[in-house]
Amino acid sequence: MTITRAPTRTTTAPAPAPRRRIPLEPYLYLLPHALLFFVFTVYPIGYGLYISLHRWDLLNPVKTFVGSEFYRNLFTPGTPQADFFWKTLWNTTFFTVVSVPLLMAAALGLALLLHRPIFGRTFFRAVFFMPGILTVSVMGILWRWMFDNQIGLVNAARDALLGAPPIPWLSTEGLAWVPIVVGTVWWTLGFNMTLYLAALGNVPLSLYEAASLDGATPWQSLRFITLPLLAPVTLFVFVTTALSSFQLFGQSLLITGGGPSRSTQSVIQYITEEGFSNAQYSSAAAMGFVFGLIMLIFTAAQFGIMARDVKGDGA
Amino acid sequence: MTRHTGSFGRGAALLALLTLGAGQWAGAQGYTGPQVSLTFLHGFTGPDRPVMEGLIKTYNDTHPNVQVRGQAQPWGTTWQQLPALVASGKAPDVVVINEDQITGFVARGAVSPLTPAELKAAGIDKSKFFGPLFATADYKDQAYGVPVSSVAYVMFYNKDLMKKAGLDPNKPPRTRDEFLKAALACTVDKSGKKAGEAGFDPKNLDTWGVSLYNNWVGARAAYAAILQNGGQMVDKNQNAAFSSPQAVSAVQFLVDLVQKHHVARPNSTEEAELAAFSQGKVCMFPSGQWYLDRFESQKMNFGVTFLPRVGGTVRDAAWGGSSHLTLPKQRPGYDANKRKAALDFMAWMSLPAQNLAWTATGSLPTQAAVAKDPAFAKAPISGIFDRLGSVYATSGYPWVGQVMGPFDQAWEAAYLGKKTVAQALADGVKESNKQIEQARKNFQ
Numbered sequence: 231m232t233i234t235r236a237p238t239r240t241t242t243a244p245a246p247a248p249r250r251r252i253p254l255e256p257y258l259y260l261l262p263h264a265l266l267f268f269v270f271t272v273y274p275i276g277y278g279l280y281i282s283l284h285r286w287d288l289l290n291p292v293k294t295f296v297g298s299e300f301y302r303n304l305f306t307p308g309t310p311q312a313d314f315f316w317k318t319l320w321n322t323t324f325f326t327v328v329s330v331p332l333l334m335a336a337a338l339g340l341a342l343l344l345h346r347p348i349f350g351r352t353f354f355r356a357v358f359f360m361p362g363i364l365t366v367s368v369m370g371i372l373w374r375w376m377f378d379n380q381i382g383l384v385n386a387a388r389d390a391l392l393g394a395p396p397i398p399w400l401s402t403e404g405l406a407w408v409p410i411v412v413g414t415v416w417w418t419l420g421f422n423m424t425l426y427l428a429a430l431g432n433v434p435l436s437l438y439e440a441a442s443l444d445g446a447t448p449w450q451s452l453r454f455i456t457l458p459l460l461a462p463v464t465l466f467v468f469v470t471t472a473l474s475s476f477q478l479f480g481q482s483l484l485i486t487g488g489g490p491s492r493s494t495q496s497v498i499q500y501i502t503e504e505g506f507s508n509a510q511y512s513s514a515a516a517m518g519f520v521f522g523l524i525m526l527i528f529t530a531a532q533f534g535i536m537a538r539d540v541k542g543d544g545a
Numbered sequence: 546m547t548r549h550t551g552s553f554g555r556g557a558a559l560l561a562l563l564t565l566g567a568g569q570w571a572g573a574q575g576y577t578g579p580q581v582s583l584t585f586l587h588g589f590t591g592p593d594r595p596v597m598e599g600l601i602k603t604y605n606d607t608h609p610n611v612q613v614r615g616q617a618q619p620w621g622t623t624w625q626q627l628p629a630l631v632a633s634g635k636a637p638d639v640v641v642i643n644e645d646q647i648t649g650f651v652a653r654g655a656v657s658p659l660t661p662a663e664l665k666a667a668g669i670d671k672s673k674f675f676g677p678l679f680a681t682a683d684y685k686d687q688a689y690g691v692p693v694s695s696v697a698y699v700m701f702y703n704k705d706l707m708k709k710a711g712l713d714p715n716k717p718p719r720t721r722d723e724f725l726k727a728a729l730a731c732t733v734d735k736s737g738k739k740a741g742e743a744g745f746d747p748k749n750l751d752t753w754g755v756s757l758y759n760n761w762v763g764a765r766a767a768y769a770a771i772l773q774n775g776g777q778m779v780d781k782n783q784n785a786a787f788s789s790p791q792a793v794s795a796v797q798f799l800v801d802l803v804q805k806h807h808v809a810r811p812n813s814t815e816e817a818e819l820a821a822f823s824q825g826k827v828c829m830f831p832s833g834q835w836y837l838d839r840f841e842s843q844k845m846n847f848g849v850t851f852l853p854r855v856g857g858t859v860r861d862a863a864w865g866g867s868s869h870l871t872l873p874k875q876r877p878g879y880d881a882n883k884r885k886a887a888l889d890f891m892a893w894m895s896l897p898a899q900n901l902a903w904t905a906t907g908s909l910p911t912q913a914a915v916a917k918d919p920a921f922a923k924a925p926i927s928g929i930f931d932r933l934g935s936v937y938a939t940s941g942y943p944w945v946g947q948v949m950g951p952f953d954q955a956w957e958a959a960y961l962g963k964k965t966v967a968q969a970l971a972d973g974v975k976e977s978n979k980q981i982e983q984a985r986k987n988f989q
Contacts, residue, residue, distance in 0.1 A: 287987055288628035289653040310979050380810065380817035395748070398812035401759055401961050487760060489957055506625070507946035508980060509649060509987070 282515035300516035311504070315517055317492060318500040319524070325482075325496070326475040329411050333471050334464070337419050341426030342456075355427070359420030366417075370484025373413030374400070377485070403493040406486045410494060414481050418474070422467050429463040430456070469532045476525060497521055575608070576889035578882040582612040583890060587641035588620035588868075589694075593906035600899055604890060611886045613639075627873065631655045634876030638887045641693060644681045644867045644938035645945045651684040652943035652988055657874045658687040659888070667888035669895065674912045681938040682869040690869030691895050694908040697865035697936045698765045699929050700853065701822065701830040701837075704846045706731060706752060710828065717850040717928070721798065724829075724853040728754025728808035731828035740807050747807035754808030755829040756818035757799060757960060761949070763815060764956035765864040766831050766852070770795035772937055774857025778952065783942040785977035787952055788970035795856030797966045800959050812961060835907055837926055849925045851932040863929075865909075865936035870894060909933060943988065947980040 280286075282300055284293045303311040344355050361369065376383045377399040385396035399405050437455050446454070457464075478496040482488055488495030501521065505514030589597045594617050601615045616637070624646055630636045631654075642650055650656050664671065669691055671679045682690030704714035710730040718724040731754040732740035739745065740754075757763060768778070776791035786792075802809045810818075815832070822830035823843060830836075831852055840847050852863040870891040872884065893899065897914045909926070910916040916930040939945050955973030958964040964972065 285987060287653060288632045289655050290987065308979075310976060310983075375816065378814055378817055379812045380814065381820050400814060401812050401957075489759070489954075490961060491954065491958065491963065503946075503950070506621075507950060508944070508984065509946065510983065513983070 278515050278518065281512050282519055284512060286512045286515075287509070296512070300513045301520065303513065304517065304520060311513060311517065314492060314495075314500050315497065315520075318495045318497040319521070321482075321493065321495060322476055322478055322497045325407065325411065325414075325478050326472055328407070329414055329475050330468065330471050332411065332415050333419060333422055333475075334467055336415060337422030337467070338426050338460075338464075340419065340423045341430055342452075344423070345427055345430045355423075358423055361417050362420045364417065366480030367484060369413060369417045370481055373409045373416075373481075374485045376413075377409035400486055401490045403490055406490060406494045409485050410478075410481050413485060414475075414478075417481075418471075422471060425463055425467055426460065429460050433459050465536050469529070469536065472532070473525070473529065476528075575893075576611055576882075576886045578610065578885060580610045580612075581880065581883050581886045582614060583639060583883060583887055584637040585613050585615045585639045585890070586623060586637040587615065587617055588623055588643070589641075589906070590617045590619055593694075593908075596903060596906050600894065600902060604893055608889070608893075611890065613890055627655055628653070631874050636873035636875055638872070638875075638883055639890060640871050640873050641868050642682075642690065642871050644865075644869070644940045645949070647682050647690060647869055647871070648684050648940045649943045649945065650871075651682075651689050655873055656689045656871045658689055659691070659872065661688075663888055664688065666885075667892040669888070669892045673914065674895075675934045675936065677934065677937050678865070678867055678911055681867050681940045682871065684941065690871040691891050692867050692911045693870050693894055693900075694868040694903060694906070695865060695911055695936070696867070696907075697834050697909055697929070697933075698762075698769060698831060698852060698863045699834045699926075700850050701832065701840060702848050702850065703822065703825055703828055703830075704848055706825055706828045714848065717848060718853045720853060720858070721855050724755075724855055725802075725806065725808075727828065728802065729806065730754075732806075732808045745807070750807075750810065752826050752828070753810060754806075754827070755802060756813070756822060756827050756831065757803060757809040758813045758815045758818050759957050759960055760815050761953045762832060763960070764953045766855075767796045767799055767956045767959075768939070768952070769852050769863045769937075770799055770856030772856070772862035773852075773854045773860060775859035776856075778939065778948055779942045783944075784981055785948050785951070785974045787948075787955070787977075788967070788974040791857065791859075793967050793970055796956070796959060796970065798855055800962075800966050803960065804962060834909065834926065834929070838907060841925070847925065849928040851929045851935070861932045861935035863932075863936050865938050867911075867938055909936075944981050944984045947984055948977050951977040951980070 283295060283297060285296050286293050300311075303309045304315050306312055340358055344351055344358075364372075375381075377385075379385070379396065379398040379400050382396075382399065384399070388394040389396065397405065399409055433456060437459075438451055441451050441455060477498060479498045479502075482494045482496050483499055486494045488499055492500075497517075498521075501514050501517045504510050504517065585601065587597060597617070598615060601613050605612055620643060623640065623642075627636070627640065627642075627650065636655075640656075642656070647656070659669075671688065674692060675695075678692050678695055679688070681692065682688065700717070702714075702717050707714045707717075707727070710727070712727050712730055718727045729740045731752055733751050733753075734746045735749040735751045736744075736746065737751075740747070757766065771778070771787060771792040774791040774795035776787065776789050776795060778785065778787050780786040803811050818827065818830060819832070819836070821827045823840070823845070825845075834849070837849065851861060854861060856862075872887055872891075875884075895911065897912060897918075900911050900915045901918055901920065904910060904915070910918075910921075910930070910933065913933075916927075916933055921927045921930065939949055942948065951973040954976075955969040958972070959966045959969040963969075
């Protein structure tokens with residue numbers, strides 16, 4: 231990829247404006263967005279920080295400054311926050327580590343299949359994309375039913391086909407992740423597949439023709455032509471999928487309720503519980519900031535990789 | 546889960562409303578001051594919404610000097626907005642608050658107390674309501690709300706299945722012994738062997754005695770059992786206390802139903818047990834009364850009874866949820882006439898005629914006079930009416946979330962067999978008290 235510099239502006243303007251006057255016009259253009267940005271982003275972040283440093287309750291006129299108390303709770307063994315924040319953060323990370331490769335590999339595989347001119351191609355593209363338009367509640371209830379300990383389709387199929395005893399998916403630590411991960415892959419696969427399909431359409435056919443003249447096998451074509459050319463979109467898919475996986479909330483809430491023993495509770499679900507079920511707003515705000523900071527570092531690292539790749543790839 | 550919706554006897558109740566005539570029960574003088582308008586915020590957004598709107602309209606039509614403007618929005622939105630509205634002096638005149646939120650709002654100063662003089666002037670007689678139901682909105686011996694809607698944990702039972710098991714379908718169990726006897730009689734494995742018989746295979750049940758399951762609704766059976774055995778959720782200092790010997794013994798009985806007597810399925814979910822009850826696989830299905838509509842429309846031959854005393858013999862008890870009309874705290878200089886009118890509206894709304902009309906939404910009666918109404922004579926739900934005064938909500942302490950969250954987790958661990966009952970409850974209390982200790986700092 232090459233970076234082209236925008237052509238320098240040719241000045242055809244008549245007389246130059248009086249010197250040292252700050253032009254107002256560009257700022258007026260920026261103003262609407264800046265207003266929204268300040269009202270809905272900067273101010274809430276600042277206010278959130280204020281909440282996290284005080285014992286804050288809207289109804290309590292006294293909002294005592296407590297400094298880093300709620301942040302320290304997170305690092306003091308034995309507090310509920312230290313116990314559950316890191317546990318649920320680990321749960322969320324586990325989900326991300328397991329689901330992202332699946333969501334990428336399966337999406338790429340499907341895209342490779344459905345890129346070829348096979349019969350019913352459009353139909354299957356629609357079939358795989360369709361689940362993505364469902365709301366998380368529909369998706370959650372559906373997969374909860376599929377994996378129900380007693381009446382789930384999966385256990386019924388195991389019984390009918392293998393004569394195997396039912397597995398208590400929803401109430402076994404570890405196994406409870408299966409419906410969440412499988413459901414999420416089924417639900418969000420189509421979006422990544424569509425991105426890959428679009429990228430595949432941009433790979434010049436002449437490269438494949440040249441390779442086949444040189445005697446390349448289909449595997450070699452895939453390995454040395456398709457995959458390298460898909461690298462930019464693969465990175466994009468990786469970054470967006472990882473970020474959305476870290477925001478796991480509805481799936482685990484609806485399928486397992488975060489259980490058993492909080493083993494599938496996501497960090498956002500725990501923060502919500504602390505804030506709105508326990509009415510510990512300051513504590514929830516502090517956790518929100520720590521989680522946000524972790525995400526920021528994670529995203530910065532990804533952008534670092536992306537920038538390096540783009541530099542190495544083209545130029 | 547929407548637990549404040551559902552319907553039964555809608556026609557009958559509406560008919561009764563028409564015959565009685567709205568407002569006929571009005572005992573007190575009513576509001577006679579200058580014309581005021583009131584804002585009324587509530588969370589009845591489902592099929593119960595038109596019923597509430599109908600009642601508001603009737604009130605407005607019969608009270609020319611008060612105009613109530615109802616606003617329905619999801620409960621959760623109200624819980625998030627109410628503090629801001631109160632803090633900025635823009636609170637609605639009347640707000641409906643549910644049982645699990647009310648004490649928290651009271652303790653945080655969002656709701657204003659209803660003095661005995663005010664209640665008397667408005668004609669609200671708390672002795673006419675079911676005691677524990679009215680007391681749900683009490684805090685430190687002060688009343689803060691008047692119940693307008695009520696749901697409860699009940700026990701549905703399959704009459705056909707009971708008859709088949711040799712039990713009298715018109716005499717559902719009341720005590721622990723009767724309950725266990727019925728549960729054992731109902732439990733048969735796929736080869737026809739009964740629970741307790743030699744060769745009985747608890748892993749392949751054809752029909753079984755009772756539904757227990759793992760979620761917050763399932764945990765309410767344990768809640769009731771603890772109260773039945775004289776246990777409590779919190780002690781007098783409002784610290785978690787659900788690991789007392791009474792509590793352990795009560796919950797142990799429920800867990801034994803799974804692990805020892807094999808009359809309930811392990812690892813079950815509410816959905817699975819609901820399906821099993823609908824298909825005639827399980828005799829007794831304890832759950833929210835909101836499923837009534839479903840079983841009625843399915844034309845099942847079922848009965849509804851109060852939860853038997855499985856936990857112990859101290860008292861009858863079942864969990865219940867409720868919604869209360871409250872007066873939020875207003876800014877200084879708030880129009881005194883508005884408060885009088887709001888009290889009048891609350892009084893009118895909780896009169897037997899209105900409460901009867903409200904039961905069309907699936908709510909239980911809030912007072913004995915309504916429960917005695919002939920409209921319920923043939924309704925299955927009347928099977929619990931003799932003990933409606935023993936329905937207990939989770940309220941009275943400001944940290945319901947901090948107590949019930951760990952309690953639900955403890956039930957999960959005990960029911961799934963991950964911990965012994967004593968260990969599960971002790972761990973739950975420990976976690977709960979850690980959280981209460983933190984929450985307490987917010988109230989100083």
